[in-house]
Amino acid sequence: MDNTEKIYRNRITDSALELKLEAFGATLIVGPKGCGKTTTAKHYANSYIEFQDEDTREGLLSVAENMPSKLLIGDKPRLFDEWQDAPKIWGAIRKSVDDSGLKGQYILTGSSSQKVETAHTGTLRISTLRMFPMSLYESGESSGTVSLMDLFEGKDIEWEESKLTIDDLIYAICRGGWPQSIDVENREAALSIASDLFYQTCHTDISNISHVKRNPLWAERLIRSYSRNICTLAETKTIFSDTSQATGISKPTFYDYFHDLEDLYIIDELPAWCPAIRSKEAIRSGNKRNLVDPSIAVAALGLSPDYFNTDFKTLGFLFESLCIRDLKIYSSGMNGEVSYYHDRYGLEADAVLHLKDGRYALIEFKLGSKEIDMGAEHLCEIERLIGEYNKKEKQVPLRLPDLKLVITATEYGYKREDGVYVIPIGCLKN
Known part of the structure; x- marks a missing residue:
């Protein structure tokens, strides 16, 4: 023994x-x-x-x-x-x-x-x-060579290198941050933990949380539909329509199931940051759809790491979900909160990390290096708009962002000439 x-x-x-x-x-x-x-x-x-x-x-x-x-x-x-x-x-x-x-x-x-x-x-x-599942830094997969708090304090980076390959990240997304799975050497066994959690959520926990017998197949369908819309601004009626077509669930019952999943901390949405830098009407204020861990979406959709060899579009949304999970964990250690910005003109920041002292970072998530320029342009344009807004609204100016970050699945981290930091998720910590 x-x-x-x-x-x-x-x-x-x-x-x-x-x-x-x-x-x-x-x-x-x-x-x-x-x-x-x-x-x-x-x-x-x-x-x-x-x-x-x-x-x-x-x-x-x-x-x-x-x-x-x-x-x-x-x-x-x-x-x-x-x-x-x-x-x-x-x-x-x-x-x-x-x-x-x-x-x-x-x-x-x-x-x-x-x-x-x-x-x-x-x-x-x-x-x-x-509490959340484990971040990549807590599980030992991120080197932690780039500290968010250090960046806020003015410490620059010159050149960082992530040891996480894209295959490592795909596996981490599919396995999730569940402590029980972190030290399991057999990858198939580790991947089965998220699948079992998804099954137990739908077949046991959703009935226990409400003390009402729930239909497990309806719960599975709802999470599956939700997972197809992860890290988007899909309206609730879209998810309801998709779920009801497959199950015949009524709208009141759908909302009961939805709120049960929130109470189980499975659904974990991202609120909007709504500075009126253009106009109140221009801001998208609905929550961004997200689950507490991307592995639940992978399990609900019945996917495996091999699937993503031919579908980088879905992988991009799941990578964003992983980054949001980690940012929420890191921000909890910094007395901060995470939201997102998006307007009807298509200008966005995938995440906004606010500290309680007023400092904040605008953040974009980009899976590949080809998308970094576009992400950086978005962040610089938001900063420019805030500057223009402050020229008109001198009595109640908005604080300019303290940091502009593009968090990537790529290998290298550095600071661009426009002041935007490119940070691999495999280097990040709080």
């Missing part, structure tokens, strides 16, 4: 969790199933209760139902994994935090496939922390 202790992979979420433990009495970690919530929580906990442990489950649930405060006894921080199985623990933790006034006492994690109504919100006592 192998008793070797499993090595903990550091997560960008770690620093955010440490901050939460300093500021609040308890922290609830949320995110899609399989993203590593429990592993991270156990790394920081000094004691824990696992309600899913069948050897002790019945006794623990009995205590939790009749005297939940007894379960709070233990070294702090104390973790309650799958806390939703014993919902009274929420109120007990809230009261304990109120009574003691101490910080960093409790961590809660739970399957995102269950929603529980609690008597109290936990506001200012129990803070929520969002």
